[in-house]
Amino acid sequence: MRLLVTGRSGQVAQSLAEAAGGDISVVALGRPELDITDRDSVARTIAAHRPDLVVSAGAYTAVDKAESEPEAAFAANRDGAGNVAAAAAEAGLPVIHLSTDYVFSGDAAGAYREDDPTGPQGVYGRSKLEGEAAVLAANPQAAVFRTAWVYSPFGHNFARTMLRLAAERDVLRVVADQRGTPTYAPDIAAGIFAAARLILANPGDKRLAGVFHLVAEGETDWAGFAEEILRQSALRGGPSARVERIATSDYPTPAKRPANSRLDTQKFRDTFGHVPPDWRNGASRCLDRLVGPTA
Ligand SMILES: NC(=O)c1ccc[n+]([C@@H]2O[C@H](COP(=O)([O-])OP(=O)(O)OC[C@H]3O[C@@H](n4cnc5c(N)ncnc54)[C@H](OP(=O)(O)O)[C@@H]3O)[C@@H](O)[C@H]2O)c1
Numbered sequence: 001m002r003l004l005v006t007g008r009s010g011q012v013a014q015s016l017a018e019a020a021g022g023d024i025s026v027v028a029l030g031r032p033e034l035d036i037t038d039r040d041s042v043a044r045t046i047a048a049h050r051p052d053l054v055v056s057a058g059a060y061t062a063v064d065k066a067e068s069e070p071e072a073a074f075a076a077n078r079d080g081a082g083n084v085a086a087a088a089a090e091a092g093l094p095v096i097h098l099s100t101d102y103v104f105s106g107d108a109a110g111a112y113r114e115d116d117p118t119g120p121q122g123v124y125g126r127s128k129l130e131g132e133a134a135v136l137a138a139n140p141q142a143a144v145f146r147t148a149w150v151y152s153p154f155g156h157n158f159a160r161t162m163l164r165l166a167a168e169r170d171v172l173r174v175v176a177d178q179r180g181t182p183t184y185a186p187d188i189a190a191g192i193f194a195a196a197r198l199i200l201a202n203p204g205d206k207r208l209a210g211v212f213h214l215v216a217e218g219e220t221d222w223a224g225f226a227e228e229i230l231r232q233s234a235l236r237g238g239p240s241a242r243v244e245r246i247a248t249s250d251y252p253t254p255a256k257r258p259a260n261s262r263l264d265t266q267k268f269r270d271t272f273g274h275v276p277p278d279w280r281n282g283a284s285r286c287l288d289r290l291v292g293p294t295a
Pocket residue numbers: 006007008009010011012013029030031034035036037056057058059060061076080098099100101128146147148149150151155
């Protein structure tokens with residue numbers, strides 16, 4: 001199968017490109033040749049590459065900056081997402097679009113299911129929620145995968161930040177009152193490949209369209225994630241530090257974040273027959289790459 005991925009340098013896009021092989025080919029494209037805010041650019045790119053399915057992973061992901069740049073966030077996350085889904089639809093292609101736990105308020109007690117009420121707390125979450133609607137309206141073969149707490153060997157992410165800071169400081173202060181599931185980008189790529197295979201084998205199957213939650217198994221809080229990264233780093237002779245558990249109120253940010261980011265993945269697992277691994281397993285594979293293998 002041939003996948004065209006938007007957002008070449010992104011964590012998920014790079015993970016998809018890296019995992020391609022065998023009967024899976026991946027072309028990941030980004031700016032300047034593919035700008036999702038330019039509908040013609042998207043249509044031209046799809047026509048030139050003739051993929052079987054489009055993965056919409058390009059997005060404005062600067063959560064705090066979005067508060068002061070709402071136009072840019074909505075241009076990419078709502079209008080750009082809609083452009084990609086519509087251009088795919090015009091070419092008769094299904095689209096898998098990535099969205100986020102930030103569409104929820106975080107006030108619920110348990111893990112969020114796909115049809116639970118949304119309630120984004122900031123510009124980024126609102127722009128992604130409107131993007132979901134744009135995608136679903138533009139393409140009858142659209143699957144929206146909400147994921148969360150993405151990290152990888154690439155780009156800016158929490159795991160890399162913790163390792164960098166641990167090399168500089170003895171104590172890291174990390175919020176302990178936001179719960180969710182760290183999700184290793186290559187595990188999102190594996191879920192996308194499994195889903196894409198099924199979607200392409202069953203064209204027009206409505207059960208494979210709509211919103212799904214795709215995160216790793218298990219849950220923790222940011223401090224727990226930091227502790228696991230640093231524990232695994234120490235096992236590999238890498239940097240380590242003590243984690244001081246703090247409250248969100250001790251670490252103010254421009255964008256408010258959900259206290260509960262937990263996503264229920266039952267629908268994804270039942271529909272696509274794919275079970276993502278536990279988050280600690282992903283952390284271990286990420287640390288193998290960022291620090292090195294265990295002795
Ligand atoms: N990171 C997370 O924790 C997280 C959590 C939940 C959901 N998600 C969602 O998962 C998806 C992938 O996230 P990620 O972490 O892989 O993102 P990322 O590493 O921040 O990469 C985003 C990519 O989108 C590209 N992009 C931005 N605007 C574009 C435009 N107008 N045209 C083309 N490409 C554009 C960026 O390119 P430039 O390099 O040129 O800026 C970048 O390559 C996104 O939809 C995100 O909203 C992420």
